[in-house]
Amino acid sequence: MGTPLGDFVRAKRDSIQPESLGLPVQGRRRSPGLRRSDLAARAGISVEYLTRIEQGRDRNPSVAVVNALADALSLDPAERNHLRYLAKITGGECSAHTRPAPPRRDVRPSVLETLRLLEPGIAMVTNRLGDVLAHTSGYESVTSGTGLLDSDAPNLTRYVFTDPRARTFFADWDDVADEQAFDLWLGPTAGNYEWFTAELSPVAGPDFTRRMNRHVVPRRGTLRLSHPSGCELQLLRETLELSSDAQQLVVFLPVDEKTAHAVDELRRRPHGRLRAIS
Structure with missing residues (x-):
């Protein structure tokens, strides 16, 4: 049985073309990417040891x-951080296998007050599992009619992978799906991640599992939304980590005047005010 660390190392090795590292391409290859022997030599470890890690x-x-594997794979800073994180959780997988409780859904009063100060802007509090824990009226405006906030406990990850409307709402659905799948690795705890993915996998299907196992570090560019009203929105995202709560405060900012005007039009429609979900 593989591990998240082994899966990531193998996936990165398969994605690297030998010539990109100045290595000769010798004859026909049975599999794409870098040979184990080449990666092991670059990292200064034995092929047998690399095989044990990957498997x-x-x-x-x-x-x-x-660190040697990160250097040998020429990982960028975000990928290096992900590799170190996977090494950490892989080493802790032998802990007790009791079913974990869902992560906390309450939001600290001071964080809720911060959201109030951001009104009528677009902002929400979430966690790495995608739970939408609190949001401003501006966030409700730009998601109105999409189904995202329809449930009592809305979850962005579940919405992206199971609600057909998400593929229209998110103009770059593939990128958003990669982001949500990747963030699950950074869930509040390893136990929360395992619990959530076990619950989601049967209904999200093989596309979700494939994205989880790719370990592609997302670029998180401009978020493009196709609102049901016909508005096309482009938003920048600024994320403040609330590390003590394992939550994030995400603020969305219009990229241009066209988007700002569209957001103003959406705000004029009747919506609720700040909403905390617990």
Whole structure:
């Protein structure tokens, strides 16, 4: 049985063309990407040890080995952080296997007050599982009619993968789906991640599982929305980590005057005010 760390290393190795690292291409290859022997040589470890890591038979590589693999794979800073995180949770997988409780859904009063100060802007409080825990009236305006906030406990990840309306609402649905799948690895706890993915996988289907296992670090560019009213919105995202709560405060800012005008039009429609969901 593999591990998140082994899956990521293998996926990155398969995605690298030898010539991009100045290595010769020798004859026909049975599989794409970099050979294990090439990666092991670049990292200064044995092929046998690399095989154990990729297959999940070694779950506790040293910090030096993890850093050597990051160098050998030419990972960018975001990918390096992800590799270190996967090494950490892979090493802790042997802890007790009791069913974890869902993550906390309450939002601190001071965070709710921050949201009030952001009115009538577009902002929400979420966690890495995609739970929408609180939001401003501006956020409700830009998501009105999409179905995202229809449930008592709205969840962006579940919406993206299970609601057909999401594929229209998010103009770059593939990118958003990659973002939501990747963020699950950074869930409030490893137990929360396992619980949520076990619940979501049967209804989200193989596309969700494939994105989870790709370990592609998302670029998080401009968010483009096709609102049911016909408005086309382009929003920048600024995220403030609330590390003590394992939550994030996300603020959405119009990219241009056209989007700002469209948001103003949506705000004029009747909606609720600040909403905390718990």
